[in-house]
């Protein structure tokens with residue numbers, strides 16, 4: 145995948161700006177209306193890396209589905225490059241929280257799905273191989289999803305998103321099921337890719353540290369219905385270090401914002417993941 | 419289960435250190451078959467059946483083979499293990515032959531026109547094999563055309579029903595209405611609509627096999643996890659791609675249930691379908707011989723049909739295992 149990118153097409157590609165304007169959303173659940181998003185206002189610049197942090201069930205996945213165009217917001221509107229988002233588009237790729245691999249397709253064909261659907265697979269077979277190499281699953285190319293571990297399935301889902309060379313990449317807790325070693329590895333791969341291709345990225349995560357290491361801006365959401373509680377621009381150079389005092393300070397600040405004492409920071413993940 | 423039996427059998431074999439360890443089950447099977455042969459040859463038939471000698475020779479030979487096998491079976495590798503697996507069945511078969519022989523040919527408890535001893539069936543095959551082969555060919559032709567067209571049409575209709583709300587709105591009630599009607603009830607109309615009786619017969623078979631395929635395919639396509647479609651749409655798939663590459667493979671397990679049901683139904687209506695003025699065919703043969711009270715011939719033809727059906731089921735299982743290998747814990 146990386147080999148397909150030359151400096152020329154990095155310059156040529158126009159990455160997508162996202163404008164979320166007064167978006168509210170609700171679901172009908174148990175016969176009543178369940179408010180999920182409460183007047184979300186957010187502008188994401190082309191090539192920006194935004195991380196969304198918030199408690200479980202607050203509406204993060206819902207927001208990503210709206211941006212991807214899978215559902216329409218109840219009120220407000222979402223624009224990608226000034227065009228109203230009404231349906232999914234292959235320039236905006238969402239990697240789902242659940243890997244949702246196709247069980248009847250091998251790993252290779254799962255990753256190839258997007259290219260095949262667009263009729264460009266013949267030209268870009270190498271990109272599938274590269275994407276698999278990137279998530280370190282080349283030897284499992286011919287395995288079926290039921291033969292993978294949870295974390296491996298998640299990496300396949302990530303490769304299936306990346307292979308499409310998206311201009312806007314929406315990631316819903318892509319590293320949630322990975323052990324901390326693999327997670328660190330995947331984080332730096334993603335970062336390298338983003339630095340190189342400068343696509344616009346919106347990452348949902350429960351992991352404050354992950355948000356701080358990767359994102360140029362961190363948005364903290366409230367409990368359901370989600371409102372934007374806090375926005376933090378992270379003006380630090382890449383690659384960032386976990387033990388950088390600035391990161392540690394920011395982490396404490398966000399933990400406070402989410403209503404957690406700094407000492408409780410590890411508990412955020414426990415509570416949130418449940 | 420079967421693995422367990424194999425392990426137990428294998429254990430029995432290894433208990434004996436001799437170079438020719440005895441396979442006890444096989445030995446007992448040989449005894450049972452031998453008993454059948456002796457009973458057949460030693461006592462007179464109450465009425466003549468023909469082929470009594472031949473039958474005794476055949477199961478006698480079977481007994482001899484089993485006797486040899488009970489000493490050498492473990493040297494035969496995979497084939498040997500298969501034989502060992504069916505060991506208890508081989509005993510049961512020998513005992514069944516013996517009981518069958520006694521109750522029909524030797525004692526006449528189950529009397530002549532209605533029942534037949536094994537040599538009665540054997541005699542039919544010996545005497546009438548040419549006509550039976552012709553009937554098998556005719557039946558297979560009718561079945562293949564009927565079942566083939568039925569499942570193709572049923573499958574296409576099922577996919578359309580499962581995919582499109584409009585098709586489902588109009589089609590599902592109709593399908594639910596005609597689904598439970600036995601295919602044979604359509605015979606009067608088919609005579610009107612089809613130019614030849616053969617086409618009418620094909621239609622009856624097609625209907626019997628197509629309806630379960632349509633219903634199961636529709637429910638399979640309708641039950642596909644919506645998230646798969648979301649992933650497909652995100653990746654830029656057209657509707658046609660979603661049908662072909664998501665709905666269809668995801669529904670395949672259901673489709674196979676429909677195929678198996680359709681297969682059984684199609685065999686069930688074959689006999690009736692061949693009533694419609696056919697000149698050959700196992701169904702025709704069965705009716706023809708029933709009219710003459712030649713029940714041995716009827717049983718002989720039924721036995722062939724059962725074997726044909728079982729072999730096709732076997733084939734369908736092989737196809738399914740190939741196509742559904744991706745299912746978790748399937749094979």
Ligand SMILES: Nc1ncnc2c1ncn2[C@@H]1O[C@H](COP(=O)(O)OP(=O)(O)OP(=O)(O)O)[C@@H](O)[C@H]1O
Nearest residue numbers: 171172173180199200201202203204205206207241
């Ligand atoms: N299709 C739906 N129908 C009804 N309610 C829904 C639907 N999808 C989500 N919800 C509700 O919307 C709320 C937000 O869901 P969402 O999946 O966006 O949460 P989340 O922030 O992604 O949570 P998590 O961090 O646990 O993944 C939840 O309370 C959920 O019950």
Ligand SMILES: [Mg+2]
Nearest residue numbers: 204205241316
């Ligand atoms: Mg979520």
